[in-house]
Amino acid sequence: MDGCRPGCPTWHSWTGCRIPSARTWPEGRYDVSSIRVSGLSARYGQARALVDVEVDVHKEEIVAILGHNGAGKSTLLKSIARVHREARGTIEIGGRSVVELRPNAVAAMGVSLVREGAPVFTHLTVEENLKLGARLGRRRGRDAAAIEDAFEWFPMLGERRHAMAGVLSGGQRQMLCLSQALVSRPDVLLLDEPSAGLAPSMTEAVFQAIQKLCRTGVAVLLAEQDMRWVEGFASRYYVIETGRVAESRPLGAGLPGPDLLAEEVTAAGPPAFLTDEGRGGQQ
Numbered sequence: 001m002d003g004c005r006p007g008c009p010t011w012h013s014w015t016g017c018r019i020p021s022a023r024t025w026p027e028g029r030y031d032v033s034s035i036r037v038s039g040l041s042a043r044y045g046q047a048r049a050l051v052d053v054e055v056d057v058h059k060e061e062i063v064a065i066l067g068h069n070g071a072g073k074s075t076l077l078k079s080i081a082r083v084h085r086e087a088r089g090t091i092e093i094g095g096r097s098v099v100e101l102r103p104n105a106v107a108a109m110g111v112s113l114v115r116e117g118a119p120v121f122t123h124l125t126v127e128e129n130l131k132l133g134a135r136l137g138r139r140r141g142r143d144a145a146a147i148e149d150a151f152e153w154f155p156m157l158g159e160r161r162h163a164m165a166g167v168l169s170g171g172q173r174q175m176l177c178l179s180q181a182l183v184s185r186p187d188v189l190l191l192d193e194p195s196a197g198l199a200p201s202m203t204e205a206v207f208q209a210i211q212k213l214c215r216t217g218v219a220v221l222l223a224e225q226d227m228r229w230v231e232g233f234a235s236r237y238y239v240i241e242t243g244r245v246a247e248s249r250p251l252g253a254g255l256p257g258p259d260l261l262a263e264e265v266t267a268a269g270p271p272a273f274l275t276d277e278g279r280g281g282q283q
């Protein structure tokens, strides 16, 4: 049943599907690029990490999850990708529940999770790392074009395409990790703190690449601590405090009528968790 989707004529939620793999189903007949999380609670043993979380991300939208260290941002992303499995509630990708699926089945649906500090293959070149990333994707036959796109988005990687990934700086490795996900042509991209450890110029390039990918029909959910990038690139944000959604708000970026929304956001002020009062409330 892995890989079968709503919209597929043989799909039935519990009785199974005659189509063995998502790859056999023609592209463009269904819209997998959305995330719906509702009533999601997650734990690590006895410790609660998420409580009754509701989050929606639509196609061609960048949505940010903000929060202090330990708030639950990574747990939310890992729960959606089913890498963290101690979670209950509704998690739907393109309208299909993924709660019962294993991480590889969720990845096969086109969901790509880029974790902070994820490893690269240090004994392979930059280009070989990207070829592997492209092969893990579902849209075969366009690997070379996808890799050239990545080099265009990150010229720094293009210049080092034949260098071993092991000699890259921390920031360059992070770019390579993200590029591996981009070349797999995901429908849903989950990013854990893409700006972490990057110089501002690199972060700008990373967010511009995310934005370009998003405009090709991808839903992007990212955990981030730096409000600058969220304001510039996300269309909405959610603030998580000790595992609960404390606030959610639209932003100007990527939405119709950005001026109106930007005014609304400016008038509303920054999220409480970034203000002195909010920080005080955390202590």
Ligand SMILES: Nc1ncnc2c1ncn2[C@@H]1O[C@H](COP(=O)(O)OP(=O)(O)OP(=O)(O)O)[C@@H](O)[C@H]1O
Pocket (backbone or CB within 6 Å): 044, 047, 048, 049, 067, 068, 069, 070, 071, 072, 073, 074, 075, 076, 223
């Ligand atoms: N593997 C684990 N085992 C036990 N508890 C964990 C584990 N991973 C996270 N936690 C706890 O779950 C809660 C949420 O952690 P999570 O990593 O999701 O937060 P976060 O907002 O992503 O923070 P950070 O930005 O520091 O990664 C925290 O209280 C954390 O201590």
